Amino acid sequence: MHRSWLWLLPLASLPLLAAPPVVRTEIRLPNLPDLVTLKCDLHLHTVFSDGEVWPPVRVIEAWRDGLDAIALTDHIEYQPKTNDIPSNLSRPYELAAGVAREHGLLLIRGAEITKSPDIGHYNAIFLTNILDIAHDDVVESVRLAHQQGAFVFWNHPGWRIAPDQPIVRPHQEQMIASNWLHGIELWNDDTPYTNVWPWAMTTKLTWLGNSDYHRPIPPPTEHHANHRTLTLVLARERTVPALREALFQGRTLIWSGNLLAGRREWLEPFVAACLQLDPPHLRDSKRVVAELRNVSDVPLELVRLEGTGPATISVPAGRSVLVRIAAPTNSPARLVYAVQNALCGPGEPARVQWTIER
Numbered sequence: 117m118h119r120s121w122l123w124l125l126p127l128a129s130l131p132l133l134a135a136p137p138v139v140r141t142e143i144r145l146p147n148l149p150d151l152v153t154l155k156c157d158l159h160l161h162t163v164f165s166d167g168e169v170w171p172p173v174r175v176i177e178a179w180r181d182g183l184d185a186i187a188l189t190d191h192i193e194y195q196p197k198t199n200d201i202p203s204n205l206s207r208p209y210e211l212a213a214g215v216a217r218e219h220g221l222l223l224i225r226g227a228e229i230t231k232s233p234d235i236g237h238y239n240a241i242f243l244t245n246i247l248d249i250a251h252d253d254v255v256e257s258v259r260l261a262h263q264q265g266a267f268v269f270w271n272h273p274g275w276r277i278a279p280d281q282p283i284v285r286p287h288q289e290q291m292i293a294s295n296w297l298h299g300i301e302l303w304n305d306d307t308p309y310t311n312v313w314p315w316a317m318t319t320k321l322t323w324l325g326n327s328d329y330h331r332p333i334p335p336p337t338e339h340h341a342n343h344r345t346l347t348l349v350l351a352r353e354r355t356v357p358a359l360r361e362a363l364f365q366g367r368t369l370i371w372s373g374n375l376l377a378g379r380r381e382w383l384e385p386f387v388a389a390c391l392q393l394d395p396p397h398l399r400d401s402k403r404v405v406a407e408l409r410n411v412s413d414v415p416l417e418l419v420r421l422e423g424t425g426p427a428t429i430s431v432p433a434g435r436s437v438l439v440r441i442a443a444p445t446n447s448p449a450r451l452v453y454a455v456q457n458a459l460c461g462p463g464e465p466a467r468v469q470w471t472i473e474r
């Protein structure tokens with residue numbers, strides 16, 4: 117009797133054949149009134165330039181990591197895999213679009229204009245046709261992207277520029293003056309590109325932070341302790357047009373490691389929304405005791421600036437701490453703190469304050 121198929125029997129009984137489902141780790145961040153905080157990674161590569169990942173995998177990773185939106189931004193001028201994969205800049209978005217719809221993830225068609233370090237790299241997102249913006253001259257390339265209604269931002273400014281050389285050059289000033297360049301990536305993965313931060317504060321550029329991952333992205337650990345660098349976009353709703361509008365209006369924050377960064381006008385109300393000081397549950401003649409709750413995934417470090425309260429307060433992500441506040445009954449207790457890991461600029465922490473009536 118022919119029994120050569122019998123070796124298959126042990127395989128058929130293996131329970132491993134059922135793959136575990138991909139689980140989404142939700143990111144806990146507050147929404148400001150009338151706005152929704154969209155967690156976005158707007159700089160990602162695939163095998164269609166120098167990345168190691170097939171485009172739909174970027175969508176699955178982003179959904180797993182609790183994101184709302186990603187942009188696929190393969191290099192236009194750097195296509196090292198053309199012997200294996202045909203150069204086709206429209207394919208990453210097309211291949212990923214169906215998986216994005218299935219996962220409810222906002223997917224943005226983008227590309228990275230990739231010139232020499234002194235000219236710089238620029239991501240153009242919300243493009244309609246990527247090939248049409250390819251041009252030897254960076255200013256012309258960015259102008260063509262602008263013509264398509266794209267949001268264009270300057271990636272990792274200062275990358276591979278010698279310390280004695282200027283980072284901001286006339287062509288960037290020209291693109292900003294023409295309103296063709298709209299944003300600047302101040303954080304790229306875990307690297308801050310903050311030498312130009314004081315200059316960026318004098319411009320109207322929108323601030324961004326992205327992963328720029330080329331390899332597969334490791335899953336986040338508990339409480340997003342090792343989350344990828346993100347741009348938090350404060351949009352009117354969770355749609356691609358609302359995301360685009362918020363970027364053009366500069367309503368963004370950066371979340372990299374345990375650091376938040378953003379324009380004071382958005383960062384201070386955001387940090388205030390992360391921290392909730394409950395009404396005191398104990399009041400006596402000399403003090404009040406209240407709980408300070410951190411409803412976000414960002415651990416926050418507070419240092420007293422003026423008023424009363426402990427000299428420092430650490431509030432871990434998603435936890436509460438008990439705060440004992442010296443406060444005589446005859447006057448309200450005023451607490452004013454700097455949030456050391458929420459920066460409006462270099463050495464400029466965001467402030468939060470509370471008043472407790474006595």
Ligand SMILES: [Zn+2]
Nearest residue numbers: 161166191330
């Ligand atoms: Zn690359």
Ligand SMILES: [Zn+2]
Nearest residue numbers: 159161228328
């Ligand atoms: Zn890149």
